[in-house]
Amino acid sequence: MYVIDRRLNPSGKSLPNRQRFLRRAGHVLREAVRNVSVERPIRDVNEGGVVIIPAHGIGEPSFHVGQDGTHSRVLPGNQEFLEGDRLARPPMGGGRGRGAGKGSYKGGGEDEFRVALSAEEFLTLFLEDLELPDLERRKLSQTEAVGLRRAGFQKTGSPANLAISRTMRNALSRRMALHRPRPDDLERLIEALAEAEREGKYKDIRLLRGLIATHSARTRAIPYIDPIDIRYRRYEPTPRPIAQAVMFCIMDVSGSMTEHMKDMAKRFFMLLYVFLQKRYKQVEVVFIRHTDHAKEVDEDNFFQSRETGGTRVSSALEEALRIIGERYPVSEWNIYIAQASDGDNETGDHERAMKLMRDGLMPISQYVAYLEVDEPHSDMPLSSLWKTYQNLDPAPSMRRVTMRQEIYPVFRDLFRRRDGLNVE
Amino acid sequence: MSARLFEGADWSFETIQRIYERVEDIALRDLKLDVYPNQIEVITAEQMLDAYAASGMPIYYGHWSFGKHFVQHEGQYRKGHSDLAYELVINSSPCISYIMEGNSALMQTLVIAHAAFGHNHFFKNNRLFRDGTDAAGILDYLQFARSYITQCEETYGEREVERLLDAAHALMSHGVHRSPRRRRIDFKQEQTRAQERRAHDELMYNELWQTLPGGNPRAPQSSAQERLAQMLELPQENLLYFLEKTAPRLAPWQRELLRIVRLLAQYFYPQRQTKVMNEGTATFVHYKIMSELHRSGDIGDGAFLEFLTSHTNVTFQPAFDDRRYSSINPYALGFAMMQDLERICIAPTQEDRDWFPQLAGCLDPMEALKDIWAHYRDESFISQFLSPRVIRDWRMFHLIDDPSDAHLRVESIHDERGYRRIRRALTREYDLSYVDPQIEVIAVDLEGDRHLILQHAVREGRLLASREASEVLGLLADLWGYPVVLREVDEHGNGLREHICEPRHAQGFQSGLP
Numbered sequence: 036m037y038v039i040d041r042r043l044n045p046s047g048k049s050l051p052n053r054q055r056f057l058r059r060a061g062h063v064l065r066e067a068v069r070n071v072s073v074e075r076p077i078r079d080v081n082e083g084g085v086v087i088i089p090a091h092g093i094g095e096p097s098f099h100v101g102q103d104g105t106h107s108r109v110l111p112g113n114q115e116f117l118e119g120d121r122l123a124r125p126p127m128g129g130g131r132g133r134g135a136g137k138g139s140y141k142g143g144g145e146d147e148f149r150v151a152l153s154a155e156e157f158l159t160l161f162l163e164d165l166e167l168p169d170l171e172r173r174k175l176s177q178t179e180a181v182g183l184r185r186a187g188f189q190k191t192g193s194p195a196n197l198a199i200s201r202t203m204r205n206a207l208s209r210r211m212a213l214h215r216p217r218p219d220d221l222e223r224l225i226e227a228l229a230e231a232e233r234e235g236k237y238k239d240i241r242l243l244r245g246l247i248a249t250h251s252a253r254t255r256a257i258p259y260i261d262p263i264d265i266r267y268r269r270y271e272p273t274p275r276p277i278a279q280a281v282m283f284c285i286m287d288v289s290g291s292m293t294e295h296m297k298d299m300a301k302r303f304f305m306l307l308y309v310f311l312q313k314r315y316k317q318v319e320v321v322f323i324r325h326t327d328h329a330k331e332v333d334e335d336n337f338f339q340s341r342e343t344g345g346t347r348v349s350s351a352l353e354e355a356l357r358i359i360g361e362r363y364p365v366s367e368w369n370i371y372i373a374q375a376s377d378g379d380n381e382t383g384d385h386e387r388a389m390k391l392m393r394d395g396l397m398p399i400s401q402y403v404a405y406l407e408v409d410e411p412h413s414d415m416p417l418s419s420l421w422k423t424y425q426n427l428d429p430a431p432s433m434r435r436v437t438m439r440q441e442i443y444p445v446f447r448d449l450f451r452r453r454d455g456l457n458v459e
Numbered sequence: 460m461s462a463r464l465f466e467g468a469d470w471s472f473e474t475i476q477r478i479y480e481r482v483e484d485i486a487l488r489d490l491k492l493d494v495y496p497n498q499i500e501v502i503t504a505e506q507m508l509d510a511y512a513a514s515g516m517p518i519y520y521g522h523w524s525f526g527k528h529f530v531q532h533e534g535q536y537r538k539g540h541s542d543l544a545y546e547l548v549i550n551s552s553p554c555i556s557y558i559m560e561g562n563s564a565l566m567q568t569l570v571i572a573h574a575a576f577g578h579n580h581f582f583k584n585n586r587l588f589r590d591g592t593d594a595a596g597i598l599d600y601l602q603f604a605r606s607y608i609t610q611c612e613e614t615y616g617e618r619e620v621e622r623l624l625d626a627a628h629a630l631m632s633h634g635v636h637r638s639p640r641r642r643r644i645d646f647k648q649e650q651t652r653a654q655e656r657r658a659h660d661e662l663m664y665n666e667l668w669q670t671l672p673g674g675n676p677r678a679p680q681s682s683a684q685e686r687l688a689q690m691l692e693l694p695q696e697n698l699l700y701f702l703e704k705t706a707p708r709l710a711p712w713q714r715e716l717l718r719i720v721r722l723l724a725q726y727f728y729p730q731r732q733t734k735v736m737n738e739g740t741a742t743f744v745h746y747k748i749m750s751e752l753h754r755s756g757d758i759g760d761g762a763f764l765e766f767l768t769s770h771t772n773v774t775f776q777p778a779f780d781d782r783r784y785s786s787i788n789p790y791a792l793g794f795a796m797m798q799d800l801e802r803i804c805i806a807p808t809q810e811d812r813d814w815f816p817q818l819a820g821c822l823d824p825m826e827a828l829k830d831i832w833a834h835y836r837d838e839s840f841i842s843q844f845l846s847p848r849v850i851r852d853w854r855m856f857h858l859i860d861d862p863s864d865a866h867l868r869v870e871s872i873h874d875e876r877g878y879r880r881i882r883r884a885l886t887r888e889y890d891l892s893y894v895d896p897q898i899e900v901i902a903v904d905l906e907g908d909r910h911l912i913l914q915h916a917v918r919e920g921r922l923l924a925s926r927e928a929s930e931v932l933g934l935l936a937d938l939w940g941y942p943v944v945l946r947e948v949d950e951h952g953n954g955l956r957e958h959i960c961e962p963r964h965a966q967g968f969q970s971g972l973p
Contacts, residue, residue: 036483036497036575037553038475042560046505049512049529055621056526085534095524095625096930097632100896104920105861109885111787112778113856113872121866122858149534 057156060093064150068160072305076334085151161309183270192267205264215257216250224250278316280369280401282307283358285351287376288324290343296408297338300375302442303406307373310446315369321358325351327381331358346379348420352391359399370400374431378407378418385423393427403431406445411437464757468563475499475558478568479575485751486576490744490825494579495594496553499571503560507547508533510557514727515547517555518601520608520719522624548574550582550730552594565762569769572748577741584833585736587729596646597726603650604719611712623713626934627699627720634699634724637892649722657711687905694899694914698935699724701900707909708940717938732836732891739793740832742774746794776853796840797828799849810847837889845885847878857884862920896923898945910942911935917949922956932960 057064067086116122152160188198224247231239284304286297304320311318322337323329326344329351351374359370380388397403405424407417417435424431434445464481465474479499486492502510512529513519547557556574558567582588593600612620627634687693695701699721703714730737749770753763776791777783800818803811804827807819818827831840850873857870857880870884871877887893902912913935915923928945936943945958 036479036499038472038479039498039500040472041500041502041506041557044502044506046503046509048506048509049526052512052521052523052526053529054526055521055523056530059523059621060527093527094927094930095527096629096927096934098630098896098898098915098928098931099632099924100921101924103862103922104917105859106921107857107859107870107884107887109787109855109857109881109888110779111776111853111855112780112784113854114778114780116856116869116872118869118872118874118877120869121864122869124860124865124867148531150530151534151537 056093057150060088060150061160063088063093064152065160067150068152068157069302072161084157085149087149158309181272181274184273185268186271187269188266189269190266192269196268196270198266198268201266202260202264205266206260209261209264210257210259213257214253215259216254218254221247221250221254279318279367280311280315280371281319281321281359281363282311282371282373283321283323283355284337285323285325285329285355285372285374285376286337287326287346287348287351287379288337288342289326289346289379290341291346291377291379292341292408293410295410296375296377299408299436299439299442300406301338302439303375303404303436303446304373306442306446307371307404311371319363321355323351323354323358325354329354345381346376347384348374348376348380349384349387349391352388352396356391356395365399372396372400372403372431373406374404375406375408376420377409378420380418380420380423382419385419388420389423389427392424392431397427397429397431405431405433407433407435409435409437463759464568464752465564465762468565470564470567474564475501475567475571478564479571481752481757482568482571482576482748485748486572486580486744489751490576490747491829492576492580492744493583494554494576495551495583497575497579498553498555499575500555500557501560502557504536507557507559508536510547515549516597516601517549518598518605520601520605520624521612522628523621524628546570546574548578549597550578550588550592550594550726551597552583554579554582554594563765565758565765566769568752568758569745569749569766573741573745576748577744578737580744581733581737581740581832584829585729585733585836586834587732587836591729592726593646596649600646600649600722603653604723607653607715607719611716615712620716622937623716624720626938627717629931629934630698630702631720631724632895633898634697634721635728636697636700636725646722653715653718657715687903691900691903693903694901696897696899697721698898698900698913702935702938705903706939709938713938729836732838734789735793735796735837735889736832736835736840737793738790739797742770742790742794743797743828746770746798778854795849795852796844796846799846800824800828800831800844802848803846814846815844838886838891841889842882842886845882847873850878850881855881855885857881893918896921908941910944911939913943913945915945915947917947917955920949920955922947925956925958929958929960932958933963936960936962 064086067088071084071086188201224243228240228243228247231243282304284300286292286300288297308318308320320334322332322334324332324337324342325347326342327347327350328344331354355372359365359368363370392403405421407421421433421435424433436442436445464478470478479497486494508529510517511532512525514525519525546559549555554575556570556579558570562570582594588594608620608624691701691705699717702709703717703721706714709717749758749763749766752758753760753766758766774788774791774794776788801824803815803818804821804824807815812819821827831844835843854873856872857877859868859870861868871880873881897916897918899914899916900911901914904910904912923945932943932945940962942962943960945960946954947956947958948954
């Protein structure tokens with residue numbers, strides 16, 4: 036008999052097969068990941084996690100008998116039955132009779148199972164077929180703050196920027212070049228002189244005194260550090276990308292917005308968030324919902340509550356401008372604005388909304404996207420708000436979607452369009 | 460009283476050695492078991508998960524479905540939904556038992572008794588395993604299979620190999636010879652045979668598939684059909700075997716892959732046939748050994764209680780109306796039957812004498828059981844040895860669900876009239892040739908579009924699960940390269956349903972051909 040300790044053998048033998056499985060289950064997983072992500076708060080969208088996928092999507096089929104025909108089972112635990120008893124058939128999937136019979140044919144419990152994904156796998160699946168890397172290569176225009184960058188040395192500057200090691204290096208080479216006597220040379224001469232004086236070697240004394248005098252004179256004439264040695268660190272002003280962005284989610288929550296429309300809006304906001312997160316160190320999200328008046332709210336209220344009232348888009352734009360003015364100075368923040376609406380707006384409000392967009396938001400924002408959401412198969416003509424925005428120059432990126440599946444292509448599309456229009 | 464084998468839950472390799480020697484002593488001297496040499500491997504929980512995913516084998520070829528099982532088990536395990544098995548044992552020589560590092564010393568003792576002696580004895584002695592599997596060669600063969608498949612992946616692409624394996628796995632349940640083979644599979648020779656076969660195929664010219672006109676068109680059709688059936692060994696229930704030998708459009712490497720899957724299916728087949736017996740034997744053996752260890756003072760009362768807890772968990776059988784009930788627990792049934800046989804040998808009642816005249820009062824239960832372990836499988840074991848006592852203890856009843864009846868019918872219960880009927884009914888549930896749908900290749904249409912004709916002999920109206928059957932049939936058509944027809948036919952020969960599938964890829968699997 037042998038006892039073998041295998042604990043130190045590399046584990047993770049199943050990882051290659053796990054990868055194969057993830058690849059194989061790609062489409063089911065992608066669907067699951069996107070469904071899960073809709074239920075998450077926007078900021079958590081790119082954390083890993085457990086998704087549940089239906090087993091039949093990635094089944095291993097085999098020939099086996101189905102539910103037709105006569106099935107018979109021997110079961111344990113009879114309490115009251117006698118031969119010939121007739122029992123009501125339990126509802127399908129019940130714990131006895133047919134349900135139990137099925138269980139053992141198929142092993143049971145195979146309807147769905149959980150896959151734990153790492154953050155990276157999750158995000159990859161989420162973004163797959165979005166061609167995000169492509170998007171990344173496209174350069175979005177971005178506001179830049181001026182920063183300072185080290186750029187060599189200079190001869191003038193403030194004492195705080197004194198480059199000591201460079202200065203000392205210059206001094207040393209100058210002293211060597213000009214043969215400035217070294218302090219210990221002078222000391223040796225002085226010692227020799229003292230000895231000569233003690234021994235009364237007058238000839239030497241004279242010679243040494245001469246040497247000491249010239250050395251001292253030289254030392255005095257050639258300074259240890261000369262102003263020409265001195266160097267200061269030089270800084271150059273350089274434009275530096277702002278590493279933070281704020282994303283405004285603006286949504287119409289008036290009665291005409293259905294859950295379906297909100298769901299599409301959420302997916303869109305989510306994508307934008309993920310996208311921004313890949314680019315910026317810090318991304319903040321501001322949620323503004325509006326009816327005929329606008330309010331900044333937290334995410335839960337944003338998606339869940341519904342209000343009644345008219346629709347005035349300008350109120351939300353004003354609110355966004357107010358918040359930017361208060362909290363997000365343009366010089367420090369990249370501003371992204373994503374607006375979702377069903378396109379309703381009070382007739383008298385168009386002029387004002389257009390003005391706010393054109394003079395207020397568009398000039399200070401990196402990117403303004405307007406998403407018009409509608410019920411599937413709706414053949415409503417383009418809304419009045421759409422027409423209003425369309426007249427702007429430059430116009431915001433605009434798209435109209437009616438189905439969930441359209442969100443991803445639209446997102447990609449919006450960025451492409453933006454890229455085409457704004458060559459800055 | 461001798462010193463205890465161990466104190467507390469901790470163990471070291473010396474402890475394992477000491478435990479093993481003592482358990483071996485009881486197993487070989489008292490119980491007179493006959494086992495393959497043992498190899499015990501200590502592994503971590505992670506490694507146990509890995510082993511699960513590969514059908515318990517230390518080496519296996521790569522396929523996404525194993526990754527799927529891994530993810531499934533891992534998810535359940537991490538969520539705390541299921542425990543890992545305490546042990547895993549491989550039917551090989553030497554017999555490899557895995558024990559987990561997290562087990563207590565008592566659990567390791569139990570695992571050694573259960574796996575390294577219980578299962579091991581069964582593997583070595585049961586006729587199905589002895590004749591049907593080659594324990595000494597399996598690990599080498601798996602090594603060969605893996606490197607062969609990896610090589611195919613490099614040559615023909617991972618996708619091609621995956622498609623073929625998908626199809627082969629779908630047919631795995633119908634890729635075994637159910638009746639015992641004359642010749643044992645010798646895995647050692649398989650590798651050389653693989654090469655020889657390829658060389659032979661290259662030399663051979665298969666007249667069967669020639670498309671040129673000729674021959675004798677006026678030959679009576681029946682005799683041509685008969686000749687064909689003879690050549691193709693029809694009817695054939697081993698679908699993988701049939702495809703490997705006769706599918707017209709497969710490349711040699713694809714046939715070899717089918718063969719690998721088929722031989723592994725055959726290797727695992729005895730395990731499916733002997734779940735109750737195999738687990739029953741191991742449980743019976745560990746119960747004997749642990750009791751003896753306790754009696755002799757090798758383990759203390761506390762440890763013995765710990766053992767009894769695990770033992771009762773393993774042999775727990777919830778009643779049919781219990782929420783935990785899913786099916787009959789093979790550990791519980793096997794153990795109950797074997798314990799009852801032991802009782803019958805030692806202290807029979809009049810009933811036992813009537814039912815088991817040859818066993819009752821024979822006074823040597825171990826000999827009787829060892830004979831049973833060697834020669835029976837679940838089906839025959841239950842049909843011969845399910846005693847009225849066990850039926851009564853379990854309060855078994857037989858329920859029939861006939862769709863033409865608005866109610867379920869209790870056919871029989873645990874009474875004089877019912878014993879034999881229940882025994883017969885339960886036997887059928889363990890008869891794989893009855894449980895698995897009986898599907899055979901019955902003909903090939905060589906006159907027309909070469910479609911393959913399969914027949915499912917439907918019993919009592921139990922048609923195939925239709926959606927999955929079509930999926931499998933699609934994969935089968937891909938392998939065959941031409942359309943496939945599956946007819947479901949009842950006992951009187953009336954057609955009930957017909958599935959037809961075209962190969963999904965125009966060239967079938969031909970892309971692998973040179």
